[in-house]
Amino acid sequence: xxxxxxxxxxxxxQTRPSMTAAELARELEVSERTVAxxxxxxxxxxxxxxxxxxxxxxxxxxxxxxTRLTGxxxxxxxxxxxxxxPSALREMGLADAASAARLKVSxxxxxxxxxxxxxxxxxxxxxxxxxxxxxxxxxxxxxxADAVWDDRxxxxxxxxxxxxxxxxxxxxxxxxxAGVWYLAARTQGDYRDYRDYRVYRVDRFTAVxxxxxxxxxxxxxANDANDAGGRFAxxxxxxxxxxxAQRAAQFARSILHEEVVLRLxxxxxxxxxxxxxxxxxxxxxxxxxxxxxxxxxxxxxVTLAVESAEVAYAQLLAxxxxxxxxxxxxxxxxxxxxxxxxxxxxxxxxGAGAGxxxxxx
Numbered sequence: 479x480x481x482x483x484x485x486x487x488x489x490x491x492q493t494r495p496s497m498t499a500a501e502l503a504r505e506l507e508v509s510e511r512t513v514a515x516x517x518x519x520x521x522x523x524x525x526x527x528x529x530x531x532x533x534x535x536x537x538x539x540x541x542x543x544x545t546r547l548t549g550x551x552x553x554x555x556x557x558x559x560x561x562x563x564p565s566a567l568r569e570m571g572l573a574d575a576a577s578a579a580r581l582k583v584s585x586x587x588x589x590x591x592x593x594x595x596x597x598x599x600x601x602x603x604x605x606x607x608x609x610x611x612x613x614x615x616x617x618x619x620x621x622x623a624d625a626v627w628d629d630r631x632x633x634x635x636x637x638x639x640x641x642x643x644x645x646x647x648x649x650x651x652x653x654x655x656a657g658v659w660y661l662a663a664r665t666q667g668d669y670r671d672y673r674d675y676r677v678y679r680v681d682r683f684t685a686v687x688x689x690x691x692x693x694x695x696x697x698x699x700a701n702d703a704n705d706a707g708g709r710f711a712x713x714x715x716x717x718x719x720x721x722x723a724q725r726a727a728q729f730a731r732s733i734l735h736e737e738v739v740l741r742l743x744x745x746x747x748x749x750x751x752x753x754x755x756x757x758x759x760x761x762x763x764x765x766x767x768x769x770x771x772x773x774x775x776x777x778x779x780v781t782l783a784v785e786s787a788e789v790a791y792a793q794l795l796a797x798x799x800x801x802x803x804x805x806x807x808x809x810x811x812x813x814x815x816x817x818x819x820x821x822x823x824x825x826x827x828x829g830a831g832a833g834x835x836x837x838x839x
Contacts, residue, residue: 480516482574482578483506483508483516484516484519484520485578486505486506486577486578486581487502487506487513487516487517487520488520488525488527488539489578489581489582490502490505490506490581491527491537491538491539492539493581495538496530496536496537496538497536497537497538498536498537499513499514499536499537501536502537513537517529517537525539525543526539526540526543527539527540528540566654568615569615569616569619569620569659570619570620570623570652571619571620571623571624572623614681616659616680616681616683618680618683618685618686619652619659619680621686622649622652622661622680622683622686623652625649625686625688626649626650626651626652626661628709629648629709629710629712630649630688630689630708630709630710631646631647631648631649631688631689631690631708631709631710632646632647632649632686632687632688632689633645633646633647633686633687633688633689633690634646634647634678634683634685634686634687635683635684635685635686636678636682636683636684637682637683637684638682642684645665646665646689647661647663647664647665647678648663648664648665648710649661649662649663650662650663650664650675650712650713650716650718651716651718651721651722652680653677653718653722655722655726658679658681659679659680659681660677660678660679660680660722661677661678661679661680661683662675662676662677662718662721662722662725663675663676663678664676675716675721677725689708690708727757730755730757730758731757731758731783733785734755734758734783734784734785735785735786736783736784736785736786736787736790737781737782737783737784738781738782738784738787738790738794738803738805738806738809739779739780739781739782739803739804739805740779740780740782740794740801740802740803740804741773741777741778741779741780741801741802741804742777742778742779742780742797742800742801742802743776743777743799743800743801744776744777744778745800746777746778746797746800746801747763747778749796749797749800749801750762750763750780750782750797750801751763753793753794753796753797754782754784754790754793754794755783755784755785758782758783758784759782761783762780762781762782762783763778763780765780765781766778766779766780766781777802779804787806787808787809790809791809791812791813794813795813795816
């Protein structure tokens with residue numbers, strides 16, 4: 479840990495003319511006293527770090543000193559490609575590797591190019607979690623990420639509904655979708671025949687250990703993935719983005735078990751893909767338009783696949799008067815009841831004297 483910090487302390491002054499003790503302490507997340515001790519250690523080791531005294535003083539390297547520590551390691555190079563996703567790096571335990579990689583690149587750049595990193599960071603940022611939710615980092619994510627990077631089999635316990643199951647997995651890739659982490663992996667059959675790739679929610683893993691260690695534990699273990707468990711031969715044809723796109727589309731279709739018939743105004747046609755499952759909405763609209771489902775008032779009757787009547791009620795309420803539910807009858811009655819209650823609320827507020835059910839007092 480201290481060795482990594484000292485390396486960063488040598489690299490940081492190479493990216494700018496001078497740094498104060500406070501700036502170094504903030505970058506390294508240590509105290510200014512620790513910075514002073516580390517500078518002394520570097521000086522004793524022959525690194526020409528010079529301290530400028532005074533109000534505008536700071537630490538700098540003498541005579542254009544350059545280190546030869548700027549070669550990127552594998553983990554640093556891999557992390558650099560994810561450097562636009564700082565929260566994801568932090569959750570996978572790669573923040574330090576990414577920070578070191580960025581420093582090495584900055585130190586190797588010509589002076590006139592050293593603002594490139596900050597310039598990009600000021601212009602582009604990815605905020606992965608969805609709105610109105612507090613993201614939580616799964617406790618076992620760093621351990622799973624290590625196995626993914628190193629192509630090592632893991633033995634994992636996983637919650638499937640109310641049942642805990644154990645599997646030996648070959649972890650192929652991690653996906654962050656709307657603030658939720660997923661693992662793409664494949665299992666081995668009894669005769670070591672590969673089955674299909676599967677998707678697991680990382681927050682449902684209760685224990686992870688190197689395959690063959692005999693200890694699938696949720697706590698830190700002295701035997702890490704580099705000391706136990708074998709590597710697997712990665713299928714080089716596996717394409718994680720393509721795999722995820724196909725599985726996401728399959729999942730979206732698989733949960734649509736029911737149908738709703740509704741009549742949409744032109745505005746409702748435009749709104750429908752934004753209030754329900756987008757692909758299902760577009761398919762419903764295209765089918766209706768192909769079948770010439772327009773009436774004399776320009777309204778389009780569509781048959782929409784939905785997850786359930788309950789979900790459809792919550793989603794399609796957003797259409798307001800731009801959507802008229804025709805079937806099933808019980809869902810239509812539920813919308814009609816909601817419309818009566820809403821009309822009563824507005825009538826009462828406007829002094830019309832309507833009762834709570836939409837009638838008189």
